Amino acid sequence: MGFEQILFYFFAGVLLFAATMVITIRNPVKSALFLVLAFFNAAALWILLEAEFLAIVLVLVYVGAVMVLFLFVVMMLDINLVKLREGFGEYLPYGGLVAVLLVIELVVVLNSPQFGLGEMPDPVGQAADYSNTRELGRLLYTTYVYPFEIAALLLLVAIIAAITLTMRKRKDTRYQNPAQQMSVQAKDRLRVVKMPAERKG
Amino acid sequence: MLENYLPILIFIIVGVLVGVIPQVLGWFIAPQRPDSEKLSPFECGFEAFEDSRMKFDVRYYLVAILFIIFDLEIAFLFPWAVVLREIGMFGFVAMMLFLGILVIGFIYEWKKGALEWE
Numbered sequence: 001m002g003f004e005q006i007l008f009y010f011f012a013g014v015l016l017f018a019a020t021m022v023i024t025i026r027n028p029v030k031s032a033l034f035l036v037l038a039f040f041n042a043a044a045l046w047i048l049l050e051a052e053f054l055a056i057v058l059v060l061v062y063v064g065a066v067m068v069l070f071l072f073v074v075m076m077l078d079i080n081l082v083k084l085r086e087g088f089g090e091y092l093p094y095g096g097l098v099a100v101l102l103v104i105e106l107v108v109v110l111n112s113p114q115f116g117l118g119e120m121p122d123p124v125g126q127a128a129d130y131s132n133t134r135e136l137g138r139l140l141y142t143t144y145v146y147p148f149e150i151a152a153l154l155l156l157v158a159i160i161a162a163i164t165l166t167m168r169k170r171k172d173t174r175y176q177n178p179a180q181q182m183s184v185q186a187k188d189r190l191r192v193v194k195m196p197a198e199r200k201g
Numbered sequence: 202m203l204e205n206y207l208p209i210l211i212f213i214i215v216g217v218l219v220g221v222i223p224q225v226l227g228w229f230i231a232p233q234r235p236d237s238e239k240l241s242p243f244e245c246g247f248e249a250f251e252d253s254r255m256k257f258d259v260r261y262y263l264v265a266i267l268f269i270i271f272d273l274e275i276a277f278l279f280p281w282a283v284v285l286r287e288i289g290m291f292g293f294v295a296m297m298l299f300l301g302i303l304v305i306g307f308i309y310e311w312k313k314g315a316l317e318w319e
Contacts, residue, residue, distance in 0.1 A: 004203065007210075050202050057276050065269040072265055130202045137280030141292040148295065151277070152302040155270050159306035162270075163315045166263045 008048055015041035028074045036067045053133040263315060274303050 018038035025031050039062045046055035109115060140148055281288075281296050288295075310316060 047206055048203065052202075052206075053280060061269070061272060061276055065265075065272045069262070069265045069269060073262065127202065131283070132202075133280045133283050137284035138287060140277075141281055141284070141288050141295050145291075145295045148277070149298055149302070152299040155273060156302050156306040158270055159267065159303075159310055162263060162266045163310055163313055166259045166266075167313060167315055168259075169314075 004048060008045065011041045011044040011048070015045065029071065032067060032071045032074050035070070036063055039063050039067065050130070051132055053136055260318075267310060267315065270306075271303075274300075 015038055018034045018041065021034040022031050022038065025034065039058060043055040043058040043063075046052075046058065113119070277299065278296075281292065285292060
């Protein structure tokens with residue numbers, strides 16, 4: 001067994017362990033952290049497949065941004081952990097049914113003649129100066145330019161949707177407006193009132 | 202290609218060990234005499250008066266999600282910058298169109314005041 005194979009089994013083992021912990025651990029924050037570990041190991045597997053750019057993007061986008069958002073939401077939500085643990089038996093038949101169906105589908109797909117090991121030859125190892133990023137760029141901005149522009153539109157939709165869903169002005173906040181503070185005149189603040197002088201006695 | 206990543210693997214292993222070894226040493230060497238006061242959560246010298254789960258303003262979420270969108274945009278820029286000489290004018294225009302569409306979103310969020318914190 002070569003060094004690469006040992007690495008593969010190591011990363012795959014940790015990945016499976018982390019993925020199992022995500023769904024079995026009780027604390028949602030810890031579960032999100034295990035998902036981060038799972039993403040890291042998936043990135044390592046992708047590097048073993050020589051898809052270096054995708055691996056780095058996985059770490060950058062999923063671990064760096066999406067998981068931070070997940071953690072953020074999990075920590076922000078006012079979740080009652082005790083309530084979350086209720087009703088496990090109630091959901092078990094439905095969850096089990098979905099799981100069994102998924103396993104059957106996976107077995108059917110993986111046993112099909114199109115998916116055999118003979119149909120999928122091992123990728124040949126690339127030279128040391130091979131750049132996965134370069135290959136990806138060559139295809140992405142020429143052959144797949146239309147899906148690439150659609151990705152821009154999807155991101156635009158995401159910006160607008162996020163703003164419309166969560167933007168609201170709070171009326172009870174107190175804040176300073178420096179421009180207003182600077183342009184204030186003495187007569188705005190101070191009112192001189194003429195009064196008749198009072199006589200003594 | 203993979204041999205280029207061996208230094209990174211060694212780096213990661215050393216990094217993990219630097220994090221793990223002090224904790225393991227602390228676990229085995231340091232005296233452990235826990236009591237209920239030591240194990241209780243510490244909050245700046247006074248009694249903890251609130252659960253750690255509480256409602257936050259949704260604006261934190263908005264900032265985070267806007268960050269993710271522009272993070273993805275940056276991810277698209279890397280392979281483009283690598284092959285710009287090969288794909289020529291067509292690739293340049295394609296990326297400018299991509300950035301142009303996202304600038305519309307940027308102007309929208311700027312005008313809408315989503316970047317203001319009040």
